Amino acid sequence: MVIASAPWLGGGGGEGRQQPSQVPTTPDALRSRVVIVAMVIAAANRAGPGCAEPESSAAAAAKLSGRMRASLPPLGPPVSRDRIIASFPKWYTPDACLQLKEHFHGQVSAACQRRNTGTVGLGLSKAVVVGDLHVGKTSLIHRFCKNVFDHDYKATIGVDFEIERFEIAGTPYSLQIWDTAGQEKFKCIASAYYRGAQVIITAFDLTDVQTLEHTRQWLEDALRENEPASCFIFLVGTKKDLLSRAACEQAEGEAVHLANELQAEYWSVSAKTGENVTAFFSRVAALAFEQSVLQALERRSGCRLQVGDGDLIRMEGSPSETQGSERPSGLGCC
Numbered sequence: 001m002v003i004a005s006a007p008w009l010g011g012g013g014g015e016g017r018q019q020p021s022q023v024p025t026t027p028d029a030l031r032s033r034v035v036i037v038a039m040v041i042a043a044a045n046r047a048g049p050g051c052a053e054p055e056s057s058a059a060a061a062a063k064l065s066g067r068m069r070a071s072l073p074p075l076g077p078p079v080s081r082d083r084i085i086a087s088f089p090k091w092y093t094p095d096a097c098l099q100l101k102e103h104f105h106g107q108v109s110a111a112c113q114r115r116n117t118g119t120v121g122l123g124l125s126k127a128v129v130v131g132d133l134h135v136g137k138t139s140l141i142h143r144f145c146k147n148v149f150d151h152d153y154k155a156t157i158g159v160d161f162e163i164e165r166f167e168i169a170g171t172p173y174s175l176q177i178w179d180t181a182g183q184e185k186f187k188c189i190a191s192a193y194y195r196g197a198q199v200i201i202t203a204f205d206l207t208d209v210q211t212l213e214h215t216r217q218w219l220e221d222a223l224r225e226n227e228p229a230s231c232f233i234f235l236v237g238t239k240k241d242l243l244s245r246a247a248c249e250q251a252e253g254e255a256v257h258l259a260n261e262l263q264a265e266y267w268s269v270s271a272k273t274g275e276n277v278t279a280f281f282s283r284v285a286a287l288a289f290e291q292s293v294l295q296a297l298e299r300r301s302g303c304r305l306q307v308g309d310g311d312l313i314r315m316e317g318s319p320s321e322t323q324g325s326e327r328p329s330g331l332g333c334c
């Protein structure tokens with residue numbers, strides 16, 4: 001696919017298309033805007049600490065805020081059923097997986113139940129997909145985001161991205177998936193968008209062993225623009241439908257070996273049949289979400305949350321002691 005890069009988007013995580021704000025101009029619209037602002041202020045004052053409001057005004061504010069809540073439209077359309085993640089998605093193979101656990105971290109589940117996940121950044125994580133040309137990066141993303149598959153090859157020029165919305169443990173969360181060009185001549189454009197990635201997906205073609213060997217270099221380039229200790233790395237073998245079971249097992253054996261070396265989680269997928277595609281991205285989203293919530297909780301408490309085996313969590317150090325800590329919570333906790 002021919003896609004122009006979008007420099008106005010910038011390279012960091014969290015950015016995206018922004019709708020211009022709707023500025024009311026008619027008297028009616030202005031009046032309703034003033035009313036809403038007054039209601040928000042009343043509700044905020046009421047919730048503020050040490051606020052000694054007259055009871056009647058507090059009650060009025062409560063009524064107003066209740067009415068406001070009832071009249072506000074939902075934040076967006078509901079997510080589709082296969083984007084609702086209630087339990088922690090499983091790995092592809094235990095031989096090369098980032099976290100061998102079956103539940104969300106206890107602290108994360110509790111925060112989600114209490115709706116105490118904070119802003120969790122913008123509720124959005126950035127994932128970049130890198131790898132040789134023609135390995136099937138665009139096809140993988142399109143199968144997941146649009147449920148389509150195109151037999152024709154159209155090289156990606158520069159970068160493109162999709163945003164997929166999830167509901168994870170009852171909390172809205174989005175994954176921004178960046179598709180990058182595999183062709184050497186576009187590499188300098190694409191690499192400008194590696195920064196700010198929480199997830200790096202290195203793709204190779206299961207039918208072409210050379211593309212597996214090249215993943216090492218792709219990953220190195222992507223990690224150069226990021227903090228290695230804070231990234232989840234995935235190694236993904238594509239075009240699974242083209243291999244016999246025996247050939248697939250052999251290719252997977254080599255890939256799992258490399259995945260362990262790269263400290264990556266391994267997946268085999270097919271964009272053509274859709275095999276493992278949703279499961280893979282669900283796993284990506286859940287890991288990124290959990291890490292974001294843990295980091296948000298860590299920032300709030302001013303302590304470092306350490307994830308141990310199971311759901312154990314330990315808080316240590318004062319804020320000053322933990323500042324500059326390189327390894328975020330949520331990583332390396334198999």
Ligand SMILES: Nc1nc2c(ncn2[C@@H]2O[C@H](COP(=O)(O)OP(=O)(O)OP(=O)(O)O)[C@@H](O)[C@H]2O)c(=O)[nH]1
Pocket residue numbers: 001131132133134135136137138139140150151152153154155156157180181182183238239240241242269270271272273
């Ligand atoms: N059989 C089969 N073909 C696939 C699969 N995934 C991709 N292809 C084909 O492989 C070719 C390349 O796919 P793309 O998704 O365009 O590859 P890409 O990695 O994005 O390529 P660049 O944009 O150049 O980096 C296309 O002809 C696809 O139809 C798959 O799972 N099975």
